[in-house]
Amino acid sequence: MANSYKFKGVALATTDETALLTAASDETIIIKSIRATNNTSNTPTLSFDVSDNSASAEYTILKTQTLAANTAVEILSVPLVLEASDALKATISSSDSVHFGISYMSVTWLHNIWFQVKVLTKFGV
Numbered sequence: 001m002a003n004s005y006k007f008k009g010v011a012l013a014t015t016d017e018t019a020l021l022t023a024a025s026d027e028t029i030i031i032k033s034i035r036a037t038n039n040t041s042n043t044p045t046l047s048f049d050v051s052d053n054s055a056s057a058e059y060t061i062l063k064t065q066t067l068a069a070n071t072a073v074e075i076l077s078v079p080l081v082l083e084a085s086d087a088l089k090a091t092i093s094s095s096d097s098v099h100f101g102i103s104y105m106s107v108t109w110l111h112n113i114w115f116q117v118k119v120l121t122k123f124g125v
Helices: 110-122
Strands: 002-012 018-022 027-038 045-052 057-066 072-074 080-082 087-092 098-108
Touching: 002 018, 002 087, 018 098, 080 087, 087 098
Parallel strands: none
Antiparallel strands: 002 098, 018 087, 027 072, 027 080, 027 098, 045 057, 045 087
């Protein structure tokens, strides 16, 4: 199992629901922080959903929070887990510039299994 700490920044300027972060098919993502920054004098609203691949469903984790002009807010108070092929999606109410900073840990499983099989095969086990 490989763990990697990562950061992803996304500048969103559309009212369309947009995937900010998607877990690969062999990956679990543990999101520690989502920071939303409004870079304008307007007050857009934002919403977050998780597309749960294993349940074939989408769940709202934040609904219509107003983001004050020229401010930043922390969205999470507890970690959020994305399992294999799950996606974190955001929607904003206007095409204003909202930036998201996502700090997370990526945990991959298949790499470790592949490595173990390769080592066992090399030694004839």
